[in-house]
Amino acid sequence: MDKFVTHRGTVLPLRRSDVDTDQILPAEYLKRITRTGFEDALFRAWREDPAFALNDPVFAGASILVAGHNFGTGSSRQHAVWALRDWGFRVVVSPRFGDIFRGNALKEGLLPVQLDQSAVETLWDLAPDTLVDVDLAAREVRADGFAWTFPIDDFTRWRLMDGLDDIGLTLRHEDAIAAYENDRAAFKPSTKGF
Amino acid sequence: MDNHCTVLLLICMVSPVAQLQLAMELRWDTGNDAEAAKRRILAEQAKAMPRTLAEKVWADHVVRAADGEPDLLYIDLHLLNEVSTPQAFDGLRLAGRRVRRPDLTLATEDHNTPTGYADGSFHARRGELLTIVDPISRTQVEAQRKNCAEFGVPIHSLGDAGQGIVHVIGPQSGLTQPGMTIVCGDSHTSTHGAFGALAFGIGTSEVEQVLATQTLPQARPRTMAVTVTGELRTGVTAKDLILALIAQTGTGSGTGHIVEYRGEAIRKLSMEGRMTVCNMSIEWGAKAGMIAPDETTFEFLRSREHAPRGEHWEAAVAYWKTLVTDDDAVFDAEVFLDAGAVSPFVTWGTNPGQGVPLDDVVPDPSGFADETDRNAAVRALDYMALRPGIPLREIPVDVVFLGSCTNGRLEDLRAAAEVIRGRRIRDGVRMLVVPGSDEVRTAAEAEGLDRVFVEAGAEWRFAGCSMCLGMNPDTLRPGQRAASTSNRNFEGRQGRGGRTHLVSPQVAAATAVAGRLAAPADL
Numbered sequence: 186m187d188k189f190v191t192h193r194g195t196v197l198p199l200r201r202s203d204v205d206t207d208q209i210l211p212a213e214y215l216k217r218i219t220r221t222g223f224e225d226a227l228f229r230a231w232r233e234d235p236a237f238a239l240n241d242p243v244f245a246g247a248s249i250l251v252a253g254h255n256f257g258t259g260s261s262r263q264h265a266v267w268a269l270r271d272w273g274f275r276v277v278v279s280p281r282f283g284d285i286f287r288g289n290a291l292k293e294g295l296l297p298v299q300l301d302q303s304a305v306e307t308l309w310d311l312a313p314d315t316l317v318d319v320d321l322a323a324r325e326v327r328a329d330g331f332a333w334t335f336p337i338d339d340f341t342r343w344r345l346m347d348g349l350d351d352i353g354l355t356l357r358h359e360d361a362i363a364a365y366e367n368d369r370a371a372f373k374p375s376t377k378g379f
Numbered sequence: 380m381d382n383h384c385t386v387l388l389l390i391c392m393v394s395p396v397a398q399l400q401l402a403m404e405l406r407w408d409t410g411n412d413a414e415a416a417k418r419r420i421l422a423e424q425a426k427a428m429p430r431t432l433a434e435k436v437w438a439d440h441v442v443r444a445a446d447g448e449p450d451l452l453y454i455d456l457h458l459l460n461e462v463s464t465p466q467a468f469d470g471l472r473l474a475g476r477r478v479r480r481p482d483l484t485l486a487t488e489d490h491n492t493p494t495g496y497a498d499g500s501f502h503a504r505r506g507e508l509l510t511i512v513d514p515i516s517r518t519q520v521e522a523q524r525k526n527c528a529e530f531g532v533p534i535h536s537l538g539d540a541g542q543g544i545v546h547v548i549g550p551q552s553g554l555t556q557p558g559m560t561i562v563c564g565d566s567h568t569s570t571h572g573a574f575g576a577l578a579f580g581i582g583t584s585e586v587e588q589v590l591a592t593q594t595l596p597q598a599r600p601r602t603m604a605v606t607v608t609g610e611l612r613t614g615v616t617a618k619d620l621i622l623a624l625i626a627q628t629g630t631g632s633g634t635g636h637i638v639e640y641r642g643e644a645i646r647k648l649s650m651e652g653r654m655t656v657c658n659m660s661i662e663w664g665a666k667a668g669m670i671a672p673d674e675t676t677f678e679f680l681r682s683r684e685h686a687p688r689g690e691h692w693e694a695a696v697a698y699w700k701t702l703v704t705d706d707d708a709v710f711d712a713e714v715f716l717d718a719g720a721v722s723p724f725v726t727w728g729t730n731p732g733q734g735v736p737l738d739d740v741v742p743d744p745s746g747f748a749d750e751t752d753r754n755a756a757v758r759a760l761d762y763m764a765l766r767p768g769i770p771l772r773e774i775p776v777d778v779v780f781l782g783s784c785t786n787g788r789l790e791d792l793r794a795a796a797e798v799i800r801g802r803r804i805r806d807g808v809r810m811l812v813v814p815g816s817d818e819v820r821t822a823a824e825a826e827g828l829d830r831v832f833v834e835a836g837a838e839w840r841f842a843g844c845s846m847c848l849g850m851n852p853d854t855l856r857p858g859q860r861a862a863s864t865s866n867r868n869f870e871g872r873q874g875r876g877g878r879t880h881l882v883s884p885q886v887a888a889a890t891a892v893a894g895r896l897a898a899p900a901d902l
Binding site: 193200201202203205207208211212213216217218219220230251254255258259261262263264266280281283284285288289292293302338339340347348350353355356358361362365366369370371372373374375376377 | 491516518581583615664666751849
């Protein structure tokens with residue numbers, strides 16, 4: 186995973202709430218078995234509308250997606266994160282994220298930043314010209330004299346700033362996993378011989 | 380793990396009040412067996428602190444806890460489907476890792492699989508297997524087959540009697556049991572919580588993590604109780620209950636919580652009904668939904684293929700009976716709902732929280748106090764091609780879909796068949812009946828349910844996710860409107876440009892007969 190420490194970019198305003206993962210990446214694109222190359226699928230259906238923000242050249246190059254509440258609800262598809270990342274987003278801002286989407290984004294170094302609705306609306310108004318700084322070390326978003334702090338736990342922040350992946354971290358505790366397995370109840374089911 | 384580590388870990392897990400006393404007691408244990416110390420302290424902890432069902436199951440799966448870090452949770456069962464796993468297996472290969480516990484892993488094919496033959500027919504032809512025509516779908520399904528063969532993971536492939544929707548085959552085989560941790564790269568994994576399991580959907584990176592380590596680092600979610608008092612009225616189902624709850628709470632209010640559904644109305648639900656409720660937990664944002672196991676749960680499991688037997692059964696039931704929320708346990712949030720006030724419920728919009736009773740009319744967005752909700756409603760009505768004020772019962776449909784991991788079990792098919800029996804599906808309406816698994820299909824045929832549907836003019840199809848999501852040949856055409864027993868009414872969910880009204884199996888059946896949204900009592 187790429188490290189995330191700070192990011193400077195411009196905003197793409199997505200003035201919608203409850204943006205579900207079926208909108209971010211429609212199911213027909215879930216059939217691919219690669220981990221990259223999903224940028225063509227991003228918001229595919231909404232892009233049919235020429236007025237949709239992603240089609241607007243004034244927002245070209247924007248790397249901070251700012252959306253209404255409940256962004257990334259619905260399906261567990263990590264493909265939605267791949268599509269956002271492949272398009273060029275490094276940060277998504279919303280007052281609230283779907284839990285699975287948020288977890289998936291954190292695995293890929295796409296930073297989900299939780300800010301309240303008024304900050305979101307201010308950021309919408311700052312698009313497309315204002316440069317916005319997203320500072321993970323300080324847990325802060327700064328732009329045009331504004332500064333908002335956002336919540337993120339120490340462990341996750343450290344993992345992102347060092348670009349560490351969870352599997353590598355977990356395998357350090359192999360002995361604890363083996364000890365747990367030795368102690369599991371005998372009645373727990375197995376899929377052996379299924 | 381050495382004794383020193385164990386002691387530190389366990390002290391972190393207990394409340395500050397009890398820490399001093401436990402630390403003193405631990406001096407006696409450091410030279411002894413660490414596991415004995417662990418059990419003793421956990422028992423001590425259980426006595427000291429009343430806990431919720433979720434907290435008990437969570438605590439029983441903590442492999443490692445450390446201050447300021449997420450808990451490392453052991454996973455008892457990892458279910459795979461073809462959509463979320465190819466990239467995870469690629470990751471294993473790249474890192475030179477194996478699947479740690481193929482014996483706790485099971486794969487099935489469901490999202491891409493067709494529910495009929497390539498020629499469009501869906502009448503079973505002896506000895507003829509279904510084929511996947513779309514080359515991209517086929518590649519994805521074949522990728523999982525190859526991966527399972529290479530890594531030694533058991534799989535139920537298309538044409539195998541054990542094949543079906545991943546969340547239907549776990550429970551039907553008895554693999555889903557109380558007190559387990561169950562994950563799958565699919566958000567409707569919450570279904571398994573109906574058994575008192577802690578079950579939740581994960582993304583592909585987490586699938587890779589569980590394949591490699593059989594564990595997941597997880598921050599401890601908050602807990603929430605949803606207490607459903609009273610009794611559901613005749614003709615009102617678990618689906619109506621959960622749709623009404625989501626409409627009341629909104630799509631995001633469960634975020635970050637493990638929800639426990641409890642109360643008289645929940646206790647009276649069958650396992651199938653409980654699965655429907657837990658299945659849709661994710662639709663209001665909950666991390667997981669759980670229902671404490673009881674006699675209904677044990678009875679459901681008793682004869683299942685993978686349920687414990689003999690003395691293992693006795694030991695299991697003794698443990699399962701401890702999986703209830705203690706009387707004095709405190710939830711971080713509580714929601715109450717009166718089951719007696721729930722009536723058949725349908726959605727009018729493009730998220731599962733946009734629903735009203737079938738008796739109602741399409742709401743007027745100008746009546747929404749919150750600006751965000753108002754804008755969302757305007758957009759939704761535009762997409763759904765509906766005007767405010769229209770009675771729901773006047774909305775005609777083109778397609779009725781009965782199936783999915785929400786409502787594709789035998790009880791759902793029986794309930795719909797009861798409504799359809801002796802009636803005809805309205806001319807011009809297409810009804811797809813899709814069992815949740817091959818086993819459900821076989822059981823339904825043994826009862827003659829297939830004939831009821833076929834005689835009424837419905838399509839009796841093969842098992843799979845089908846029209847719940849647009850990944851296989853069963854899709855809506857642009858502009859088509861469906862009454863669907865599935866779980867999501869998102870834009871384009873059932874096919875690009877398709878419009879979805881979420882309903883119960885009974886409402887789906889009545890709607891197929893009436894040609895417009897209807898309850899059985901309307902026929």
